Amino acid sequence: MAEFANYVPGPYAAEHIRITPTTLADGRDFFYLDDDPEYVSGAKTRELEDPRPLAYRFANQLNAAGEEVPYAAPEMRRDPLTGDWIPMATARMNRPITAGPGATATGNPLAARKPGDPYQDNEVPDTDYNVVVFENRFPSMVRVPGRSEAVDYVDGNPLWERRLAAGRCEVICFDPDENGLPADLPVRRLRTVVEAWAFRTAEISTMEGIEQIFPFENHGQEIGVSLAHPHGQVYCYPFIAPKMESELKHTEAYFERTGGNLLKDIMNAEIEAGERVVMRNHSWVAYVPAAARWPLEVHVAPVRDVLTLDQLDDQERWDLAQMYSTLLKRGNAFFDKGDGKGMDLPYIAAWHQAPIHDARREHYRLNLQFFSFRRAANKIKYLAGSESGMAAWISDTTPELIARRFHELGPIDIDD
Amino acid sequence: MAEFANYVPGPYAAEHIRITPTTLADGRDFFYLDDDPEYVSGAKTRELEDPRPLAYRFANQLNAAGEEVPYAAPEMRRDPLTGDWIPMATARMNRPITAGPGATATGNPLAARKPGDPYQDNEVPDTDYNVVVFENRFPSMVRVPGRSEAVDYVDGNPLWERRLAAGRCEVICFDPDENGLPADLPVRRLRTVVEAWAFRTAEISTMEGIEQIFPFENHGQEIGVSLAHPHGQVYCYPFIAPKMESELKHTEAYFERTGGNLLKDIMNAEIEAGERVVMRNHSWVAYVPAAARWPLEVHVAPVRDVLTLDQLDDQERWDLAQMYSTLLKRGNAFFDKGDGKGMDLPYIAAWHQAPIHDARREHYRLNLQFFSFRRAANKIKYLAGSESGMAAWISDTTPELIARRFHELGPIDIDD
The missing domain is CATH 3.30.428.10 (HIT-like)
Known part of the structure; x- marks a missing residue:
């Protein structure tokens, strides 16, 4: 199995969960956590190449006037009245929503890729998986290589501290079945999800600038979950949340x-x-x-x-x-x-x-x-x-x- | 006009807004704020008697076994992990909801009483009004005469402070038209609503045990407003809100x-x-x-x-x-x-x-x-x-x- 900076599998995971890292076409980190014996034993291997023609995620972008402008990284500002940092991520306005009355997309980006399917929102390179973790395509916090993380001020006024929202947002898919409920997953699959939480906590703990790692699960359209597929998230804040x-x-x-x-x-x-x-x-x-x-x-x-x-x-x-x-x-x-x-x-x-x-x-x-x-x-x-x-x-x-x-x-x- | 403990009307209100206090059948405070010249001049007077056969609001109640038990006053407990006081008001579970998918009632308790209508949820004794303020029938915080307000502990454990949620919850009806939107009210009527905020702030400031007066308006079914009638509320906390x-x-x-x-x-x-x-x-x-x-x-x-x-x-x-x-x-x-x-x-x-x-x-x-x-x-x-x-x-x-x-x-x- 791959070597990691800080994560060390326990006896069960060493024998029964295989973690395979790869990189998506736009440069995001992606990890398979397999508990299927064929993958764990090495009898089958993962297709690692993301076939999508995606641009590098931090590449310059075109603005409304057709001019090339730098990647619009999320920034955060500190509310002077409460001391809270508020990340602001305008790029998230355009994320796909496949559940509920405001649905804007019909595909499921968390499903495994169908063979031959060119659909650009399928995030999993292979045609099946057990549990996967990857960086969110529409992060509300992200570190951008080469971009300054120094504090400056909105309108030059020291009342309003501002800096890059240099955190990290990851998605964990609990199971390939898009219609399954987390409550109905076998305990063995949830055990792999627990391993994913431990794995990401260990690894992200060593990353520069992250202060708090927050794995969570939102479930249900009633609370605005935009993708019905069983999944959780990991928000890694560059501050301590209030x-x-x-x-x-x-x-x-x-x-x-x-x-x-x-x-x-x-x-x-x-x-x-x-x-x-x-x-x-x-x-x-x-x-x-x-x-x-x-x-x-x-x-x-x-x-x-x-x-x-x-x-x-x-x-x-x-x-x-x-x-x-x-x-x-x-x-x-x-x-x-x-x-x-x-x-x-x-x-x-x-x-x-x-x-x-x-x-x-x-x-x-x-x-x-x-x-x-x-x-x-x-x-x-x-x-x-x-x-x-x-x-x-x-x-x-x-x-x-x-x-x-x-x-x-x-x-x-x-x-x- | 009536005399109040702390509220002093300014020149406009003294001439154009008449405040008439009364008491609802169950003992709650109720105030008419009239900007209609006929009421302000005294040409017309208010029907003050609430015709409903309501029991005194703090009377003993019958439990599921038919036994008489003391009024279930809302209590509050302090969360040891955050220091926040959490009021707990089980009686609110049964409040009427007339808007949205969970609607449980068809009448509008904030409408004026229709002549001859015995409907017990009409909170306004008279058959018309301009602006009214009254104590919430289902308060999440209320002072109960004779009830101790001392701190004790849940299960006797000092980790868990508990005391009576001895605050106050008031409702302000902005207008008698149940289909009107606050945005469409004449500025003159909103001026009376502003007077209601000032009036209640002045009066409640002198009440024992209240630490913060919070007038607010929730508008829209999307955020769970249970009554569509244009209205606001005043929450008076016996603590400083977080x-x-x-x-x-x-x-x-x-x-x-x-x-x-x-x-x-x-x-x-x-x-x-x-x-x-x-x-x-x-x-x-x-x-x-x-x-x-x-x-x-x-x-x-x-x-x-x-x-x-x-x-x-x-x-x-x-x-x-x-x-x-x-x-x-x-x-x-x-x-x-x-x-x-x-x-x-x-x-x-x-x-x-x-x-x-x-x-x-x-x-x-x-x-x-x-x-x-x-x-x-x-x-x-x-x-x-x-x-x-x-x-x-x-x-x-x-x-x-x-x-x-x-x-x-x-x-x-x-x-x-």
Whole structure:
């Protein structure tokens, strides 16, 4: 297998997951993660050449007047009123949307290439795959070779800091079946997705300028997912995101006050309280946090002290795949239209891991925050004035009611 | 006119707006703000009695087993990981929804009562009105007489602070016409809405336990507005909302560093830069902030140093009504389906005013933050993983592009 800068496969991955790197026609990084024995054994090999006639992605472009202008790299500006960096990526306006009422494209760029198909939006060079990871074609953050990353000011005014949004955006396809739901994937395939999270975390951690690696999954047209194919993303911010900054401030203050790890103590307090714990296995605990803000919210914490996804050992990765599978299945059963069949739950699964360089990282702890906007079979929670305007979340339910529904759906102990 | 604890009408309101307080059948405060000369002159008087047989709102209730239990007051819990208070109001699950796919009711509770109509969801006792303000029947925060407001802990664990969500939620109906859009109201009626904002800010400022008064307007089914009738709300938090806390931290640090007012200096910097200023009149400046995070975002700042809405003088209130009217009209013209007619824009208009007791209030400054989720005639910006999970906003446009579109729609100087 290929050698990587920082990623070292554990015993399972070394034997059962083969990672093959390649480069797309426009210069983007691309990785096959194969769990199919034929590819792992080397009996079959990957077609690595991207047949599309794509221009180098950072090449000069033509403007409306037909003149050649430099690649329009996303920039970011710091909001002086909140301190938040806001990446601005005008090129994303033209990205293809294949799901929902605003659909602008009919092909599925995440599908494997059909033999002989010249369609330029198929991102996978080969005609099949298991799991793939690649750089987003329409990134909201990207490092551009040779482009300055120095801070300057909008209109020359020091109130308005500006710099290149020199982060990284990757896409992870969970499975080649475009109609499959992540909840229905075999645990073995989800195990490969977990390996992809660990692999990318390890590798991206060594890249210059990245401060936080954020693997997440958006699922469901109701929350604006523009491609229905089962996939997740990895946003790599060149700053600490505001929510993570708030969490780091609190975990650090807690450490200074008590010497303890806040996230560990919250997990243990939830175990002690018991009522809001919804699932457990050998390596993980899932609970509805005592101050949940969403109509459906579950946090998943590792039993062992772990900072980042690449620190998980083999058993923890398997147990996570199992926990994630069960969580998604129960999420789909959570709301009932009255026919007992549940429904495809729109959700966001957000990985919070220790930042890369920030000195407070040692007092943080890996956790998954899983939540849904759905608040009933026929109702969505919208982020209106209080949430969007003041960041003040209002819940219409209680953590105990959410947990009670999970308890109806299955046992807490999900070990085999 | 009635006497109030803190509100003092200016010369215009004293002559042209009559405020009549009353109490709804369940005990909630209700106020008529009349600008109709017949009511202002006293030629006509208001029917004050609410004919509905509603129980006292804080009366004991029957649980599922038919037992009498105390009123289920909304509580709030502090998230130990972020420090945010999360109000939890289970009673809101049953509120009527008359707009959109999840509609559960057919009547319009914000309409005036029809003569002889026993419908219990009509909140206005009289058969007509101009502007009315009343306490929300399904509040996410409310003070309950006799109920302790002391902090205790969920499951007895000091990690999880909990207390009564002893705030206040009010509704402002802008006009009796349920099919009217705020953008189409006469400036004179919007002037009465401005008076309602000032009136409520003055009065609620003296109420015990309220820390921040947040008048806002949610408009459009796309953002989950459950009642289509033109109306706004006033959320009165018993805490400083997270976004306001972030802004106060930055305005205070700026004052300590420079002796200046950050919000004033931002306004002046926008005036100096010029490119993003989209409207001006004698008292107000509207600009797209240099680090705008929404696909359409405009901030409106008073020229004079003003902390809160009730500090605005008569001319400022008139100029605000005019600015608000023009802003809403241009908002509706902003996105074009190709027929040049524009569209009913979904938007949030959020008033940021100095908090009531916080010592940093003097270095803050009143401002309106107006924004929309719409990013094209057929596209909505959803708050997905990055925004909802990490509070990291990604913009697909630039402030200069937003401002350019406003410039196409009309002159910057909107004085008559």
